[in-house]
Amino acid sequence: MTISRPDGQRSPTLEEVAEWAGVSRSTVSRVINGVSTVDPDLRELVQRAIDATGYVPNLAARSLVTRRTDSVALVVSEPDDRTEQSEPFLNRIFTDPFLGRITAGALEVLRPEGIHLVIMPAESPAHHHVLRYLRQGHVDGVLLISSSDEDPLPQQLCDLGIPAVLSARPGKPLPMSYVDVEQQVGAKLAAEHLLAIGRHHLATISGPLDMPSSQDRLAGFRAALAVHGHAYVPSAAGNFTRASGEQAARELFAAHPEIDGLFVANDLMAEGALQALRDLGRRVPDEVAVVGFDNSIAALQCRPQLTTIHQPLEEMAAEMARLLLSRIGKADPKPRSVIFHPRLIKRESA
Amino acid sequence: MTISRPDGQRSPTLEEVAEWAGVSRSTVSRVINGVSTVDPDLRELVQRAIDATGYVPNLAARSLVTRRTDSVALVVSEPDDRTEQSEPFLNRIFTDPFLGRITAGALEVLRPEGIHLVIMPAESPAHHHVLRYLRQGHVDGVLLISSSDEDPLPQQLCDLGIPAVLSARPGKPLPMSYVDVEQQVGAKLAAEHLLAIGRHHLATISGPLDMPSSQDRLAGFRAALAVHGHAYVPSAAGNFTRASGEQAARELFAAHPEIDGLFVANDLMAEGALQALRDLGRRVPDEVAVVGFDNSIAALQCRPQLTTIHQPLEEMAAEMARLLLSRIGKADPKPRSVIFHPRLIKRESA
DNA sequence: GGTATTCCAGGGAGCGCTCTCTCCAAGGTC
DNA sequence: GACCTTGGAGAGAGCGCTCCCTGGAATACC
Numbered sequence: 001m002t003i004s005r006p007d008g009q010r011s012p013t014l015e016e017v018a019e020w021a022g023v024s025r026s027t028v029s030r031v032i033n034g035v036s037t038v039d040p041d042l043r044e045l046v047q048r049a050i051d052a053t054g055y056v057p058n059l060a061a062r063s064l065v066t067r068r069t070d071s072v073a074l075v076v077s078e079p080d081d082r083t084e085q086s087e088p089f090l091n092r093i094f095t096d097p098f099l100g101r102i103t104a105g106a107l108e109v110l111r112p113e114g115i116h117l118v119i120m121p122a123e124s125p126a127h128h129h130v131l132r133y134l135r136q137g138h139v140d141g142v143l144l145i146s147s148s149d150e151d152p153l154p155q156q157l158c159d160l161g162i163p164a165v166l167s168a169r170p171g172k173p174l175p176m177s178y179v180d181v182e183q184q185v186g187a188k189l190a191a192e193h194l195l196a197i198g199r200h201h202l203a204t205i206s207g208p209l210d211m212p213s214s215q216d217r218l219a220g221f222r223a224a225l226a227v228h229g230h231a232y233v234p235s236a237a238g239n240f241t242r243a244s245g246e247q248a249a250r251e252l253f254a255a256h257p258e259i260d261g262l263f264v265a266n267d268l269m270a271e272g273a274l275q276a277l278r279d280l281g282r283r284v285p286d287e288v289a290v291v292g293f294d295n296s297i298a299a300l301q302c303r304p305q306l307t308t309i310h311q312p313l314e315e316m317a318a319e320m321a322r323l324l325l326s327r328i329g330k331a332d333p334k335p336r337s338v339i340f341h342p343r344l345i346k347r348e349s350a
Numbered sequence: 351m352t353i354s355r356p357d358g359q360r361s362p363t364l365e366e367v368a369e370w371a372g373v374s375r376s377t378v379s380r381v382i383n384g385v386s387t388v389d390p391d392l393r394e395l396v397q398r399a400i401d402a403t404g405y406v407p408n409l410a411a412r413s414l415v416t417r418r419t420d421s422v423a424l425v426v427s428e429p430d431d432r433t434e435q436s437e438p439f440l441n442r443i444f445t446d447p448f449l450g451r452i453t454a455g456a457l458e459v460l461r462p463e464g465i466h467l468v469i470m471p472a473e474s475p476a477h478h479h480v481l482r483y484l485r486q487g488h489v490d491g492v493l494l495i496s497s498s499d500e501d502p503l504p505q506q507l508c509d510l511g512i513p514a515v516l517s518a519r520p521g522k523p524l525p526m527s528y529v530d531v532e533q534q535v536g537a538k539l540a541a542e543h544l545l546a547i548g549r550h551h552l553a554t555i556s557g558p559l560d561m562p563s564s565q566d567r568l569a570g571f572r573a574a575l576a577v578h579g580h581a582y583v584p585s586a587a588g589n590f591t592r593a594s595g596e597q598a599a600r601e602l603f604a605a606h607p608e609i610d611g612l613f614v615a616n617d618l619m620a621e622g623a624l625q626a627l628r629d630l631g632r633r634v635p636d637e638v639a640v641v642g643f644d645n646s647i648a649a650l651q652c653r654p655q656l657t658t659i660h661q662p663l664e665e666m667a668a669e670m671a672r673l674l675l676s677r678i679g680k681a682d683p684k685p686r687s688v689i690f691h692p693r694l695i696k697r698e699s700a
Numbered sequence: 701g702g703t704a705t706t707c708c709a710g711g712g713a714g715c716g717c718t719c720t721c722t723c724c725a726a727g728g729t730c
Numbered sequence: 731g732a733c734c735t736t737g738g739a740g741a742g743a744g745c746g747c748t749c750c751c752t753g754g755a756a757t758a759c760c
């Protein structure tokens with residue numbers, strides 16, 4: 001950094017604070033780091049010196065010796081094969097309420113620990129950029145939001161030995177901690193609710209099929225319906241954006257006009273589907289019942305408001321942060337996973 | 351950080367690479383940093399040593415001496431007085447397409463320079479947290495998205511002497527670089543378009559009135575209408591979220607059912623207003639014409655699609671990044687500002 | 701009263717890098 | 731051939747901090 005005080009001089013060092021207080025560097029260091037074996041009078045003297053000089057520890061010097069930076073990265077990753085889409089990656093992740101909830105949940109845990117969170121988008125062509133950032137030791141660990149099966153980032157982080165926690169079950173088995181929600185159970189809740197309100201022609205809009213979570217929701221939905229004798233369930237895949245949900249709904253209803261119950265793999269796409277249904281003149285929920293997934297704020301902003309499957313993203317992110325901190329603290333590399341339970345939130349759309 | 355190679359040993363140092371190649375630390379350093387005065391053969395030898403050992407420079411050690419970190423922060427700040435709102439800050443900023451466009455624009459400039467961008471939300475109670483992060487020297491400079499007049503962060507960064515660039519004209523005069531768009535001109539474009547399509551009862555939904563940009567858009571709209579003899583212009587303030595736009599529109603139409611032309615200070619609120627109008631049974635654009643602001647992706651996802659005022663956010667962010675880099679490179683602290691031009695994008699809603 | 705023990709401040713090494721300075725060798729000049 | 735210049739490698743200091751170790755003073759123990 002190039003920090004210089006307003007008057008042009010450099011920011012004070014430990015040594016200068018020590019001189020001000022008439023003590024040794026070590027003593028100031030002890031005060032800064034809250035070591036208890038310091039005489040209270042001296043401690044106060046040093047504290048005054050710190051205040052007087054406006055001292056702030058130099059992070060580079062500190063982390064050179066402690067090998068800690070007290071910050072972790074939230075990396076939002078994107079696989080290769082989806083970069084060609086209409087809506088740019090950055091638009092997508094910064095439009096979906098998902099990221100805000102994750103951030104909020106993680107900060108809830110990290111801030112009290114004095115750990116900073118830096119958010120980094122990592123769309124595919126810039127993967128190496130982010131990887132370099134991580135390898136350089138800017139952060140102590142990584143919260144990785146990775147969607148695709150094909151994403152090499154989890155494996156790479158693993159190889160690098162950087163502590164990391166995943167936001168979902170990895171596509172390939174990997175010795176990493178992760179949190180997840182019971183995707184199949186969520187889908188089952190949706191299926192059973194649609195059946196319970198008397199719908200017979202069910203269909204689903206899934207997420208991208210290279211994502212384990214999308215696969216699980218789709219499989220869970222189909223499995224639940226199979227139990228009730230529904231062998232064939234029309235489906236169309238979107239990419240979790242509103243526009244893709246709208247598009248998928250159009251396709252689905254063009255091919256299967258008889259559909260009267262729709263499970264959509266996230267709320268944003270459900271909102272798009274609602275739009276499509278409105279354009280098609282289908283009344284929701286009278287003619288078509290719609291169930292979303294996420295229970296994001298988008299679900300409340302729809303008309304009609306979305307019945308949806310709640311996943312506790314904030315708690316999940318908080319747990320990710322906790323898992324990461326425990327990995328950073330100890331040298332214990334034993335990966336753990338924590339699975340959360342979804343639940344049905346009944347509103348107007350189904 | 352606690353990086354250890356998979357096999358448990360620490361990552362290699364310059365010294366080790368030098369030993370591998372049989373040269374001095376200095377030579378390896380020169381190769382790493384692309385200094386030209388190195389024998390090509392030696393350079394290649396060193397390069398092989400780097401590859402073989404998997405060497406990555408230790409950032410802390412480097413920045414301890416260079417006083418550079420090669421990363422900048424994108425800080426999204428929030429003033430004190432707005433934290434009490436219904437929709438949490440993190441939800442708001444990670445739902446508005448705004449941030450994604452800013453990030454994209456900044457990365458466009460920063461990545462080719464090898465500069466990393468870290469995104470940090472800074473809602474008011476956590477200001478000191480972020481400030482500490484910045485003071486510790488994690489970053490070389492700051493791109494500051496600050497909305498309110500009352501936000502102390504610009505002043506604080508100024509006092510700290512951290513290079514920073516603002517995303518809008520600061521509320522109080524400050525020796526900082528900033529970019530902005532001609533807000534008043536944008537509002538004028540909206541006003542004149544609404545008049546041009548024959549609307550006579552105009553109103554506006556503004557942003558929070560503690561934001562200079564909101565004030566400017568409101569003032570610009572009023573001024574343009576005053577020229578055409580409209581003395582009184584009903585207005586209601588939102589907070590740039592969809593829900594607040596919906597709410598504001600309801601209030602406005604309850605008090606002034608005669609409104610036939612509406613200028614909304616951003617697209618997200620305009621989308622909310624469209625929702626309200628639909629609920630009220632007012633046809634857009636036939637009965638009420640609506641003009642938004644931003645030309646965000648949200649404008650395309652509305653029904654009807656929004657006529658809006660385009661502001662080139664990506665280019666503005668890129669310019670912010672350029673201004674910041676020039677401030678970081680040189681010691682020249684002369685602040686500069688760059689003002690962009692808005693333009694009207696005609697679609698369906700007006 | 702002498703020795704063992706505890707407590708707490710200071711000294712010093714060293715984290716991994718950059719960067720200046722020095723030095724050597726090769727080439728050029730008169 | 732003696733001198734100077736230049737290109738390019740190495741040596742060494744030092745960035746600001748932590749942390750181990752040492753040592754002196756204060757206290758406890760026999």
